[in-house]
Amino acid sequence: MYQDVERCVRAVQAKDERFDGWFFTAVLTTGIYCRPSCPATPPKPANMRFYPSAAAAQQAGFRACKRCRPGAVPGSPQWNERADLVGRAMRLIADGLVDREGVPGLAARLGYSVRQLERQLFAELGAGPLALTRAQRAQTARLLIETTALPMADLAYAAGFASVRTFNDTVREVFALTPSELRARARSTVDPRTQGTLVLRLPFRRPLCPDNLFGHLAATAVPGVEEWRDGAYRRTLRLPRGHGIVALRPTPDHVECRLTLSDLRDLTTAISRCRWLLDLDADPVAVDAQLGADEALAPLVAKSPGRRVPRTTDPPEFALRAVLGQQVSTAAARTHAARLVAAHGEPVEDREGGLTHLFPTPEALAELDPETLAMPRSRRATVSALVAALASGDLELDVGGDWEQARARLAALPGVGPWTVESVAMRALGDPDAFVATDLGVRRAAEGLGLPARPAALTARAAAWRPWRAYAVQHLWSTSDHPINQIPTPRTSDVS
Structure with missing residues (x-):
């Protein structure tokens, strides 16, 4: 977008915060660069230069504005x-x-x-x-x-x-x-009670609907690895140099992030993974504009603008949990995962809650005896095949992975069908266009809205939602009264 000078100038003159992170404005007369919504008086268009990243503006010799802090915005x-x-x-x-x-x-x-x-x-x-x-x-x-101090x-x-x-x-x-x-x-x-814990603010593009985002994470939380406590989603983190525990709490203008790390050098990675988990760098205005143009989805978008896709901090973990959750209830999937965690997870100490383990790595599960899994033989074979593929490196699932290659290799595993492939693509790989057309909740919601319920016909109808079909799924799921659509209240349970 930064090459469209006329459009960039209009955004700067309007101080339009929707474009923060999309481009950066450098001012020749002051030698600074700003976000488009900078509260300072907009410079003359002739003195503006536009860059696609803060790094490009810095490399060109401009320094960051002290008023609008252009680096403290969601990424592009x-x-x-x-x-x-x-x-x-x-x-x-x-x-x-x-x-x-x-x-x-x-x-x-x-x-x-x-x-x-x-x-x-x-x-x-x-x-x-x-x-x-x-x-x-x-x-x-x-x-x-x-x-911090x-x-x-x-x-x-x-x-x-x-x-x-x-x-x-x-x-x-x-x-x-x-x-x-x-x-x-x-x-x-700095609150002295936070000694040893970093308390940070994670910015996001407004609007943000926290209901399905935190509701989904809380409803599917694996005991020992995740929990909902005191109005925050908490989980353990496996990081490159150690481990951590994070508590994420939604507020009107940011997400409060409380991090405890075994190695401070993992801080940047931990922040990035928390932002990824909550999909905070999404552009809700673009998503809602596209989906809201469809008469079937328009009422849902108007009711809850800014829905995000709940993701994961550990793609291999999510893939294993997706297989464990095939054709069973949310509660049963949590139970299966909790047993794996208790038997093979790495213990951690949590002084502020009830977290006990890191989710086991594929390598730790490589020697798993499938007969110990309380599930059908065919699904045991699927779990074993997935663990072997992840442990050997034949299947790579990470934020920098190739989406289509990962889909193809997942689909080649025995017992892995379209629902699992698209669930992993949506929540582990972050593909904004992933679409679980075979999901029962999606099909029921589609039928209730007068849309085709059969997967092939629904996929054809959903072409109008591209490239944001993963967000359409969140709106379709919202039509049910499932716990994934609601932030837990103290009256239900404050601890998962």
Whole structure:
């Protein structure tokens, strides 16, 4: 969009927050870059330059605006919508892969040479992988500086910097303030009760409907790994360097995120996975406009604008849970998963709740005796085949994976049908157009709305909803009174 100058100028002059994260505005006369909704007086159009990413603006020599804090906005929704190289690369960069494995590791994961990868990112985003990673580190650093009492040295490493000197230089260059000056400007106090826990704010594009998002996560929570407690969804996190526990609580203008990490260097990855879990980088305006144009869905969209797709922090975990949940109730699926967790999960300590384990890895389940699973023989065979494919690397499920390749390899496993394939594509891989046409709840909802109920006919009818069919599924599910559509109340159960 940043190449459409006239449209960008109109967005800046209107201070339209819907375009925050879609592009960044640099001002030649001040040397700063802003988000489109910056409250400052809009500059003259002749003095505006537009960039597709904060990294591109920084690379061009502009510093971040101190008023609108352009780095503290949701990422471009395009990065999550796209299945191509750039979209996959951006999701892996957000997940901290460059910090862990460097640019060669990122290129290898994507199947490209470093030179090919850099050329593609420069062409699309105006910056290479190192510049994009640097911009992410800078924003993570600012978030920690302004919202925690961490010592600067600890904070630098948590944000992904190799040294305190690099941290200081980057913060001064990007924000035109030293780390100490940034902290002083924030004038925030840190609750002493949060010692050892980081309390952060996760921004999102409005509107956001929390009902199905948090309701789904709470209703399907696996005991020991997930729970709903004190108005927040809590779960354990398996991270590259250790583990963590997160509590996510919806508020009107942000999601409160309480993180406890065994290794602070996992902070960037943990934040990225929490944002991914809650689909916070989606563009609800574009989604609702498309779905609301359909007369069958229009009343549902008008009633609950901003529905998101609840995802997962661990794609292999979700794939296993999807297979365990085939043709059984939500309660039965939770029971099957809880037994696996108790027998094969890695124990963790939770001082604030009832979480006890990390969900077992495919490697930990590789020696699983299928006869111990209380389910039909055919499904036991499916679980064994899925575990073997994940453990061997024949099936790769991650945020930077190839959606169609993953679909094909999943479908080739015995006992894995269209419902499981599309469920994994929707919630584990993040494909916004995944569509579970065979789902019973979707078919019943479609029939109630006067739409075709047979999968083939419904799929043909749903072509009008592309590329947002995964969001249409959320609206269709909302027509039932299933617990996935409601945030738990204290009267029901405050602990899963």
